[in-house]
Amino acid sequence: MQLHTLRAPSLIWLGAPLALMAPSAMAQDITPIGSQLVQAIQTGVNPYIAGKSTMARVALSVEGTLPAGAGVDALMRVFVGGVEVAESPYYSVNGPIDPTLSPAQTDLDTTVNFEFRPPQGTDVTLEIELNPSGPGQLFETDYSNNTLVLGPINFQCRGLPEVVYSPIDYRPSGGATPNPPNPLLIEPGVGDNFIQGIWPSEDIEYHRTDAPTKLWTSSLSGSGSALNSSLLSDLNMMNPQPDFIYGWIPGSLPYNGQAIGIPGKAAMGNTDPIRHQRTFAHEVGHLFGFSHISSKISTVGIDVEEHLAITEGLGQIKVSSLNDIMVAGQLTNTAWIYSPNYNSMAAHPAFTCAAPDSADVEQRESFMLAGVWNPNAGTVEVVHAVTFPGGRATASDPIAESQLALRAYAGGQLVSEVTLLANGAPDCAVNEVDHEHGEACEHGDESGADSEVELPDVGFSVVFPASVDPATLELVEVVELATGKVLRSLVASDSAPAIKLVEPRPSAVLGGQVEVIWESSDADGDALQHFLRYSPDGERMVPLASNVEGSRFLVDFDQLPKLVPGQGYLEVLATDGLNTSRALTVDLTGAGLTPEGGGSNAPFCHILTPDSGKSFPKAANVLLHASGWDLEDRGLHGSSIVWTSDLDGLVAVGRTTAIATLSVGVHQLSVTATDSSGMTTTDTHTVTITDRVVPDGGGSGVTCQTDLGSQGPGGAVLTLCGGNLSSGTTADLELVGAAPNSMLWIVLGAGNSPTPLFGGTLVPTADNVLFDMADAGGAWIAPNIPGGGGPATLYLQVVFDDAALAGGFGFSNALQVDFLP
Numbered sequence: 001m002q003l004h005t006l007r008a009p010s011l012i013w014l015g016a017p018l019a020l021m022a023p024s025a026m027a028q029d030i031t032p033i034g035s036q037l038v039q040a041i042q043t044g045v046n047p048y049i050a051g052k053s054t055m056a057r058v059a060l061s062v063e064g065t066l067p068a069g070a071g072v073d074a075l076m077r078v079f080v081g082g083v084e085v086a087e088s089p090y091y092s093v094n095g096p097i098d099p100t101l102s103p104a105q106t107d108l109d110t111t112v113n114f115e116f117r118p119p120q121g122t123d124v125t126l127e128i129e130l131n132p133s134g135p136g137q138l139f140e141t142d143y144s145n146n147t148l149v150l151g152p153i154n155f156q157c158r159g160l161p162e163v164v165y166s167p168i169d170y171r172p173s174g175g176a177t178p179n180p181p182n183p184l185l186i187e188p189g190v191g192d193n194f195i196q197g198i199w200p201s202e203d204i205e206y207h208r209t210d211a212p213t214k215l216w217t218s219s220l221s222g223s224g225s226a227l228n229s230s231l232l233s234d235l236n237m238m239n240p241q242p243d244f245i246y247g248w249i250p251g252s253l254p255y256n257g258q259a260i261g262i263p264g265k266a267a268m269g270n271t272d273p274i275r276h277q278r279t280f281a282h283e284v285g286h287l288f289g290f291s292h293i294s295s296k297i298s299t300v301g302i303d304v305e306e307h308l309a310i311t312e313g314l315g316q317i318k319v320s321s322l323n324d325i326m327v328a329g330q331l332t333n334t335a336w337i338y339s340p341n342y343n344s345m346a347a348h349p350a351f352t353c354a355a356p357d358s359a360d361v362e363q364r365e366s367f368m369l370a371g372v373w374n375p376n377a378g379t380v381e382v383v384h385a386v387t388f389p390g391g392r393a394t395a396s397d398p399i400a401e402s403q404l405a406l407r408a409y410a411g412g413q414l415v416s417e418v419t420l421l422a423n424g425a426p427d428c429a430v431n432e433v434d435h436e437h438g439e440a441c442e443h444g445d446e447s448g449a450d451s452e453v454e455l456p457d458v459g460f461s462v463v464f465p466a467s468v469d470p471a472t473l474e475l476v477e478v479v480e481l482a483t484g485k486v487l488r489s490l491v492a493s494d495s496a497p498a499i500k501l502v503e504p505r506p507s508a509v510l511g512g513q514v515e516v517i518w519e520s521s522d523a524d525g526d527a528l529q530h531f532l533r534y535s536p537d538g539e540r541m542v543p544l545a546s547n548v549e550g551s552r553f554l555v556d557f558d559q560l561p562k563l564v565p566g567q568g569y570l571e572v573l574a575t576d577g578l579n580t581s582r583a584l585t586v587d588l589t590g591a592g593l594t595p596e597g598g599g600s601n602a603p604f605c606h607i608l609t610p611d612s613g614k615s616f617p618k619a620a621n622v623l624l625h626a627s628g629w630d631l632e633d634r635g636l637h638g639s640s641i642v643w644t645s646d647l648d649g650l651v652a653v654g655r656t657t658a659i660a661t662l663s664v665g666v667h668q669l670s671v672t673a674t675d676s677s678g679m680t681t682t683d684t685h686t687v688t689i690t691d692r693v694v695p696d697g698g699g700s701g702v703t704c705q706t707d708l709g710s711q712g713p714g715g716a717v718l719t720l721c722g723g724n725l726s727s728g729t730t731a732d733l734e735l736v737g738a739a740p741n742s743m744l745w746i747v748l749g750a751g752n753s754p755t756p757l758f759g760g761t762l763v764p765t766a767d768n769v770l771f772d773m774a775d776a777g778g779a780w781i782a783p784n785i786p787g788g789g790g791p792a793t794l795y796l797q798v799v800f801d802d803a804a805l806a807g808g809f810g811f812s813n814a815l816q817v818d819f820l821p
Contacts, residue, residue: 028064028140030072030131032148034103035059036111037126040198041301041318043339047346050120050155051202051656053304053609053623055316057111058128058148059103070138071096074112075695077127080119089697090114091619091660096136096692105300106317115304116621117202117658118155125151133726134695135706135818139791143821157353158346160635162205162242163284165191166231168249168268169213170220180213181250181271185311188627189606191248193307194277195284196608196625198325198337200346203656207604207629209234209245210542212559220249224258224268229370229383229459230546232266236368236463237533239390239541243350244287246280256329259286260459262423273311278332281325288348290341295324301336305609305623308332366391367470367578369406370461371478371488373422377456380478380488383547384461386531386573387470387580390541391463397421404487405479406462410472416465419481422458473578495523496579499530501572507587510557517552518572518583526576533571536561536590536632561631562600563590603630605641605673605681612685617692621660624652626683628673642672664691696724696820703731706816710754710761710797714738714810716778718798725787726820733785735812738778739802742810746770747797752816757799759807763814764795774800790819 036042036057039049048054058074066072073095078088092112101110118124130146131138140146167180185191192206214234216227227247235245247268257269257279267283270276301318308314312332323330324338345351368391370384396402402419409415464470478488503517504510520528530548534555535541542560545553555570557563570585609625616622624643628636636655643652643659646668651659670684696703704721711717716737723729738744749764756762774780780798798812 028066028138029062029142029145030099030138030140031061031063031145032128032130033059033061035128035148035150036105037150037153038302039200039304041297041299041337041339041342043299046339046342047200048118048153048155049158049200049202049346051117052158052200053625053656054116054118055302055304056114056116056126056128056150057108058113058130059111060099060130062099064141066099066138070099071136072099072112072131072138073097073136073695074114074128074130075132075697076114076116077129078116078119079125079127080121081123082125085119087116087621087658087660090116090621091694091697093616093620095617106319108317114621115623115658117623117656118153120155120157122154123152124155125149126153132695133724133820134693135816136693136695137791137818137820158201158351159353160201160203160205161199161244161350163192163195163244163246164207164209164235164242166209166214166234166245166247167212168227168247169215170250171215171217172219172221174217178213179250181248185271185273185276186248187606188604188629189608190310191277191280193310193608194281194325194332197303197305197307198281198342199351200342201351203625205242205629205635206627210540210561210631211544212556214247215545220268221254223372223457224253224255225260225372225457225459226381226383227268227459228258228260228264228266229372229461231268232260232264232459232461233368233370233384233546234543235265236391236461237388237531237541237543239539241392244284246284248276257283259283260461261421262286262291263289266459266461274333275331277308277311278325278330278335281335282328282330285326285341288345288350290326290344292328293324293326293338295327295338296320297322297324297336297338299339303336305625306611307608309611363389364391364466365389365470366393366463366466367408367468367473367476368461368463369476369478369490370459372457372459373404373478373487374457375403375422375480378480378485378487382488382490382577383459384529384531385476385490385577386529386575388531388533388573389582393465394418394462399481402481404460405481406464407477407479408464408468408473409475409477410469411474416468418462418464420460420462422460470578470580476578490577492578493522493524493526493576497522497526497528497574497576497581499572499574499581499583501570501583501585504570504585504588506585507589508585509589510563511590512558513554513556515552515554516570516572518574519551520574520581522574522576524576528574528576531573531575533573534560534568535571536568537564538567538569557590558601563588565589600632600675600677600679601630602679602681603628603633603636603673603675605629605636605671605683607669607671607683607685610669610685610687612687614685615688615690616662617690618664619660619692619694621658622662622687624657624659624671626655626671626673628655630673630675630679632677633675636673636675640674642674644670644672646670662687662689664689696726705731705818708752708763708795708814708816710763710811711813712811713759713805713807714800714802714812716798716800716810716812718796718812718815720785720796720815720817722785723787724820725785725790725818727788729787730784731787733782733796735774735780735798736778738774738780738798738800738810738812739804740774740776740778742774742778742800742802744772744774744780745799746772747799749795750793752795758809758811759805760799760809760811762799762811763797787819788821790821792819793817794819
C-alpha cells in the first residue's frame with residue numbers, strides 16, 4: 001500500500017484542519033545579529049586557549065511575529081582546517097530561548113549559548129545555525145540568513161601550571177593540639193575555584209604538598225613574611241619542584257594574605273569562606289609579577305564552569321563593575337580578571353605549552369639562606385641557613401631594580417653575589433593603606449572585619465649557585481644596596497655539628513605514626529636547628545619539618561608517598577648556620593608496599609565541574625572537570641580518570657572532557673581515579689538532564705518521530721524512523737505487535753485531541769483514515785515516507801481489530817510527526 005499521501009504538501013484534502021498547519025502569510029525571519037566567544041574574559045585582544053572551557057553566545061533578531069510561546073534554538077558545528085571535529089555538532093545549553101527578549105550581555109537567557117572545549121589549531125571555525133531543521137523548527141520566509149560563522153580562530157596550546165598548597169598547622173600559642181585549616185575549604189574544587197576560572201589554561205595541577213601539614217608556631221598577626229620564606233625554602237628543598245607554593249592559614253588574617261614578592265614563588269592567605277578564594281588568586285597574582293591596581297574589569301566576563309558557585313553561590317556572569325583580582329582587600333564576590341592581567345598570565349613561563357612535569361633538580365650540595373628584611377628598621381632576621389643535597393639556584397634580579405645583595409665569600413674572596421628585588425606583597429583590609437607600596441586599599445570589606453595592620457617586612461629564600469662550594473664558605477653577608485650597609489653576617493665556625501639518628505632503627509617498618517628521634521651536638525656551642533626530609537625512592541624529596549630546635553618529630557607515614565624498600569630514606573640535617581651535617585636512615589621497609597609497587601596510597605580525586613544539583617537540558621554539552629593526584633604516581637590524566645553514570649554507564653575519560661549524550665533523568669555522575677597499583681578513589685555528584693525537543697544535527701544518525709504514548713489495549717508499537725523528514729530524506733512507518741492478519745485503521749490528523757474510544761484513547765483528530773491489513777505476524781510497514789514541505793505537524797495512530805480484547809479493538813501508541821522544509 002502506498003502512503004505517500006502522508007507527505008504534508010499533499011494533504012490538501014484534509015480541508016480546514018490543514019489550514020492549522022499552513023505557513024503564515026506574514027513574513028517571518030530569524031537572523032543572528034551578534035556573538036560573543038568568552039574564556040573568562042574577552043575584549044578582542046585576549047588569546048583563546050585550546051581545551052579551556054568556552055562559551056559561545058549568539059544574539060538574534062526576529063522580523064515579523066512568531067507564534068505565541070515559540071522558542072528559537074540553534075546548533076553549532078566546529079571545524080579544524082575545514083574538517084568537522086568528532087564531537088560536532090554541539091547543542092545549546094539553554095535553548096530554545098524566548099525570541100522576544102532583547103539581547104543583553106548580562107542576561108544569559110537572551111542569547112542562545114553553547115559550552116565546549118575547543119580543539120587546538122590556528123584555523124578553527126565555528127558555524128552556528130539559528131532555527132535549524134528538526135522538530136522545533138519555526139517557519140521562516142528565508143532560512144538562508146540563519147548561519148553565523150566565527151573564525152578562523154587560533155586556539156593556542158598552554159601548559160598546566162603546578163601549584164602545591166600546604167595546610168598550615170598554626171599554633172602561635174604552642175601546645176600539642178593540631179590547628180590546620182578546614183580541608184573542605186582548600187581541596188581541589190573549592191580552594192582553586194577562582195584560579196581555575198580565570199587562568200589561561202585548560203586545567204591546573206593544584207594539589208596538596210606530599211607532607212600533609214606544615215607546623216608553624218610563630219605569630220602571623222603582624223606579617224606572613226617569615227612563613228613565606230619558610231614555604232619558599234620548602235619548595236627549594238623539594239624534588240621535583242612545582243611552579244608555586246601556597247600556605248593556607250586556618251580562619252582569617254588581619255591582612256588577608258601576603259606574597260613573598262613581586263614576582264615570586266611562595267604566598268600565604270586566609271581561609272575565610274567569603275574571601276579566601278579571591279585572596280589566593282590575588283596573592284598568586286603577585287607571584288606572576290602583578291602589583292596592586294584600582295582597575296575594574298570593564299567588560300562582561302563569564303565563569304564558564306561556574307566555579308564560584310562554591311562557596312559563594314555566584315553565577316556565570318561577571319559584570320563589568322567588578323574589580324580586578326589585584327585591587328587589594330576584596331571579597332570573592334567583588335572581583336574577576338582584568339584583560340591586561342589575563343594576557344600577562346598567558347605569556348608567563350608557568351603556562352608554557354607542554355611544560356615538563358616539575359623537572360627534577362640537580363643533586364648537588366647547595367647552600368640556602370632564607371630571612372626577613374625590615375627596611376624601616378634596617379635589620380635582617382635569618383629564618384633558615386642550611387646546606388642540603390639538591391636545590392635549584394635562585395636567579396639574580398637586575399641590579400638596578402634590586403634592594404638587597406647576598407654575598408658569599410670563600411678563601412678570602414667574593415665567590416658569588418645574588419641580587420634581590422625585595423618587595424613583599426600584602427593584601428589589605430578595608431580603609432587600610434598598602435604600606436609596602438603606598439597605595440590605598442580601596443573597595444575593601446565594608447564590614448570592617450579585618451583590622452588595619454602594617455606589614456613592613458619582606459621575606460626571601462635564596463639558593464646560591466653551583467659555583468659556591470658550601471664546604472669552603474667562610475662568610476655570607478646580606479647587604480642593603482642603596483646604602484652599602486651590611487644588615488646581617490654569617491661567619492663559619494670551626495666545627496660542624498654532630499648528628500646521629502636514633503629512631504627509626506635500621507630495618508624498621510615505616511607505617512602509621514612514627515616518632516623520628518635524633519641526637520645532635522656542636523663543639524663550638526652554637527645553637528642548632530634541624531631539618532627533616534623524606535625520600536620515598538631515593539630521588540624525590542619531601543620536606544617534613546624545618547627549624548626544629550628539639551630532637552624529635554612525629555611523622556604520619558600513612559599520609560606520605562609509600563617508601564620503596566631499599567631505596568627510600570629519612571634525612572635529618574643539623575645546622576649552625578654555615579656548617580651543616582647530615583644523617584640518613586638505612587634499610588627501611590614501607591608498611592604494605594611491595595617491591596612491585598603494590599600497597600600504595602589511594603589517589604586524590606575531586607569533581608570540579610559540574611557541581612552537584614546542576615541541571616542541563618537534553619543533548620547539552622555537559623563540561624566535565626576533575627582533579628587527579630597520586631602521592632606515588634603524581635598527576636593522573638587520560639585513562640586514569642574515568643566518568644560513569646548510574647543510568648548510562650561509562651560516559652567519558654579524562655580530567656577535562658565533556659559529554660552530550662546523557663539520558664534524560666537524574667544521574668549519579670561519578671569520576672574514578674585509578675593509580676598504577678590499582679588503587680581507586682571516586683567522587684560523585686548528582687546532575688539532572690531534562691527533556692526538550694532537540695534540533696536535527698544531521699550526519700548518519702536516525703531520527704524517530706516523537707512517541708506520545710496512549711498505547712493500549714493491546715501491545716502494538718508504532719514508529720516512524722529514518723531521516724528527519726526534511727527535503728530529500730525519507731523515513732519508514734512501521735507497526736509491530738498488532739493481532740495477526742488484523743484490519744488496520746491508520747488515523748491521521750492535524751490536531752492532538754485525546755478521546756476515549758473502544759476502551760482505548762484515540763489521540764489524533766480523525767481528519768483522515770486509511771485502511772490496510774497486518775501480516776501474519778501482526779506487523780505492517782509503509783517504507784520511504786518522503787520529507788519536506790514543512791514546517792508542519794501531523795498526529796498518527798493505528799487502531800486494529802482484535803477479538804481477544806475486551807472492546808474488540810487495540811490501539812497503538814500515537815506519534816507526533818514533524819515535517820521540515
